[in-house]
Amino acid sequence: MALPWNAAGGLQAARRILDAEGMDRRLFLTVMGTAITEPAHGWLFAPPVDFVTRNSGSPLPATVVDHLDQIIDQLRRMDDQLGGGALLGLVRQHLAYVVGLIEHRRYTDSVGRRLHATVAELLRLVGWLSFDAGQHAPAQRFFVAALHAAHTAGDRALGANILGFASCQAKDLGHVRAAVSLAETALAGYPGGTPRVSAILHLRAAEAYANDQQTTGCRTAIDTAFDRLTDAVPEHGEPGWCYWINEAQAHAQAGYCYLKLHDWPRAQEHLHAALSLQDTAFSREAALRQTLLATAYARQDPPDLDRVTALGNTAINTLTGEVDSARCVGHMSRLATHLTPHRRTPAVREFLDRADALTASSSSRSV
Known part of the structure; x- marks a missing residue:
């Protein structure tokens, strides 16, 4: 260090x-x-x-x-x-x-x-x-x-x-x-970085501000990121490593930010946009976005349990059979925690059992 x-x-x-x-x-x-x-x-x-x-x-x-x-x-x-x-x-x-x-x-x-x-x-x-x-x-x-x-x-x-x-x-x-x-x-x-690099850095700042409950700074950083993504690509191009940042990813990170700020409608709006725009090659991001959107529906009052379980089960299917990501499983575990008070509902109980099995399997692989 x-x-x-x-x-x-x-x-x-x-x-x-x-x-x-x-x-x-x-x-x-x-x-x-x-x-x-x-x-x-x-x-x-x-x-x-x-x-x-x-x-x-x-x-x-x-x-x-x-x-x-x-x-x-x-x-x-x-x-x-x-x-x-x-x-x-x-x-x-x-x-x-x-x-x-x-x-x-x-x-x-x-x-x-x-x-x-x-x-x-x-x-x-x-x-x-x-x-x-x-x-x-x-x-x-x-x-x-x-x-x-x-x-x-x-x-x-x-x-x-x-x-x-x-x-x-x-x-x-x-x-x-x-x-x-x-x-x-x-x-x-x-x-003053290139458009995509600047968008990446401002979205990282937005996430940090959201976790620190700095609402104004978070929103300003999100707006700046979306603005930069509309700028023309310079003649010398962009670094190869910034290929992943696009409108879908910007919406996903904005949705995460509003989730942290407890603004459930804005979180849902951005995460729906991310899912509708996403490329099928980003399997892990799809599972993460579904989990975050399910969380937004679980946290609203009253929760939309049908949407929560539908999105959550789709994400579990990906995380069980295709993607190995302890980070995504962590988000799934937090979603399950929010649903525990509704465990008597059959669909919720089935989902929680699947989420528990996923968490146990992920924990055994990380040891």
């Missing part, structure tokens, strides 16, 4: 977390309080890395990095359909291979920076997969290592995106003030 902000420090961060992965992950401790935000502040003020070269070993052509990035693109899309628990081992292996290239091959400064950017995105992806699988302490370390690698690469957009994911995890862990700080640091560290 406290390594120098240079090429050696970034590589050491990646190697340390990879080597530690051979240990029992339950030996990791989740970082608490302000310690979560210290690496973010280090990234924000660290001076740029001057040179990223290696002068020994066999040369590494730039085309190899092209192929590596194509593989990462496919891994991201597999995650959309299968969930974090299904892919962790595969992506860790790919990360270890690329770190080995940095350590042992010869490359120019431009290729070196691209390699470190590739490692940063792989570290970010493993952090996200770990978070999605409920492995929070390792996920935090992967995000920190990813931030170091992004700094070495000189890629501020990528670093800001990593902080956005770290903010998302922090608010799920209940570290609301840290989530706000991480999201605001991401915006401060990469102001």
